Amino acid sequence: MAELEKNLALLKAACDDPKRMLEKYLSEGKQVIGCFAPYTPEQLVCAAGMVPMGLWGGQTEYQLAKSYLPAFACPVMQANMEFGLSGVYKGLSAVIIPAICDTLRCMTQNWRFGVKEIPMIPIVYPQNRKSRAAVDYLVSEFEAVLVMLATITGNMVSEASLSRAIRIYNAHNAVMREFCDTANDHLDVITPSVRHMVMKSAWFFDKEEHTEIMRGVIDGLKALPRYDYPGKRVVLTGIACEPDALLDIFAENGIAVVGDDLAQESRQYRTDAPESGGGALKRLAAQWMLRTGCSLIHEDGKPRGPMLVKLCRDTGADGVVLSLMKFCDPEEYDVPYFMKDLKAAGIPCLSFETDQLGDSLGQTATRIESFAEILS
């Protein structure tokens, strides 16, 4: 238990103070690349010998960002812009920005002109994944990223290091999935906010290091007796479900999180890059082609609803909670369809808007309380 607590404390410290993690890596002589939400080719950063660090917004007042973004822009991007302009991200060698939605298209340019001291590396993922040309196109995007990274490090990236990075990330994916499974037998320890903290911490660590800590966490959990959670269980869906104060409301109402479809959390880990079958960049592109059920990646047939129903069945969840990031149009287009699918499957769903700030949670608390009653 002591070992488990020590490992969880390590992860919590990183979440509480990501800047300290940045400074730690810089003091070790490493270069750090900021990776904008939701998807960037972190494996390329890892292969280049640098540390990728996730940029997923945070709790801050938008002041400088107001000169670049209207009030109805994504809160994650507002916060990233604010942190960039105010110098919080000082020390990053560059940021990678995926132009995956309309706001992120614009963020590539806002950053380029607003935060000139931190170079911007753009990537545009293909959305027509049925096209036979999509893989070649994406490989060329990866190559452009690699060239820009090489101008920062002064070193080329070998095929061997790319393949190694893919293995590191696949191993990390596996450990994160294993944690999600294991956590459900220990919902006394892994409360909603602890679960979120563990998942979020991955964004601030070198992935080999994080994998090692996570193995310690999983082993620590497995050493504990299985806990029969008496409350209700839900699956979270959306971009992110923050801050902790929001998640604590679930715990207070006897609700545990037993699975998630959050872009910040499990969407990152459910698809591996193939470890054989061509060059590393091609295999990395194949990972993109295989991703499914994410609002930010075009697919025919709206598969998210059936996927959520299955996730509920697999985890024994009693309901779904949609944490809808304010002004996130890709998510907003998915909502009517997966709501309909959940309803048809008899699975209750609570939805509320979130902005990471959590400064007005009163109404949300009331709704979670009512939802707990519906579930019981």
Add this chain to the structure above:
Amino acid sequence: MSEAEMNVRSPETLPAGQEASSAAPAAKPKRPKAKSLIMIGEQTQALFDSAREAKARGEMVGWSASIFPQEIAETLGLVVLYPENHSAGIAARHQSDPFLQECEGSLGYSNDLCAYAKVNLAYASVLNGESEVELPDGGKMVKPDFLLLTNNICNQLTKWYENLSKQLNIPIFFIDTCYNPWDHVTESRVRYVRAQIDDLIRDLCAFTGKTWDDERFQEVMRISQRNSYLWERANNLQEKKPAPLSGFELFNYMSCMVCNRGKTSTTAILEQLNAEIEKHIEEGTSTYRGDQNFRVSWDGIACWPYLSHNLRTLKKHGINMVASSYGKAWAIEYEDLDGMARAYCIASTNGDNLTTMLSRRLEALRRMGCEGTIYHVNRSCKVMDCQMMEVQRQLSRIAGVPFTSFDGDQADYRNYSEAQFETRIEGLVEIMKQNKEAKANG
């Protein structure tokens, strides 16, 4: 947007009952409707008629994103309708409310979404028998059998069409043009888009049973190129002083470029329009009544629900809009299929990086001799709103031209304040006046 759709004319020629308000000017003698405007009304009607007739014959009809490579469907002889254009028409005629209510109510969509999409998703729901909103046009936007999608305008289109596809259980034919973060279109993008065009031709033939005719395609490309040239020429003739047209009138002609770019009927309309403009230039006349005190550019999509109020307010100050970042998106130039792939990647400035956006706007400001820019903060369009503050700052600094912005929406009438628009325009006029006086005083 066609005149038949939009009734977009100078305030003095607006039909009775259209946007009537206390701010309306005293009645003036109506000038006869230009022949080109009559022609465009006929063309719009013909498109909806042909869609209805095609359905009656059992042929497939498509719905398309507005900057899709229409040459392909035109070559195959497919009838294609354009939801963005149609939603704009509904908004301009002040008929969007029941559709917005239905979309945000029964259909469960957020009010944050693009109002073109919301109007169309509700309209599609009616066509699909799931909603009961009365269709003000009797359903002339017939139910589609397939969708033609590009995302060169925005990524919301991708999600919108994804939902239509599921709702109506019909396939999407998708050309993913990819955003351009660089100052050029990378060759990898051209290869990707070209491959998709090749697939589109094969798949659309297989789905519709039509046959590809390369000779016909060459002809459609020639027609499209001729139309692009004529459209750009008509826009550029506004550089004359005084400008021969009241600038908003060019929006009337957009439907022929959006919906009928590969047709000879468009060539006839644009030749007629060019001739009418030339006649104005020769005679020193303009469809803009009164003195043109200031020449401005308009950045962003028209605020369709309040176009008449926009016009009246500008008119009060003698402002003519002579350049638009938007209308010229359909002046698409290329010589072959690779060129077509490249051209569609950059057709909309929404798909361009900031430097390209800036250079296109700067060229227009200078060429047209603009003294100010009016920037529409279109609540529907995040791709425009989320980078335009920086674009306008840089543009204003480099061009030495002031700008103002106002909050509006391309189709949601709830996102606009007449008072704010008037105040912002007054502020812009003050600065333009000062600049003019400073220039006159050396």
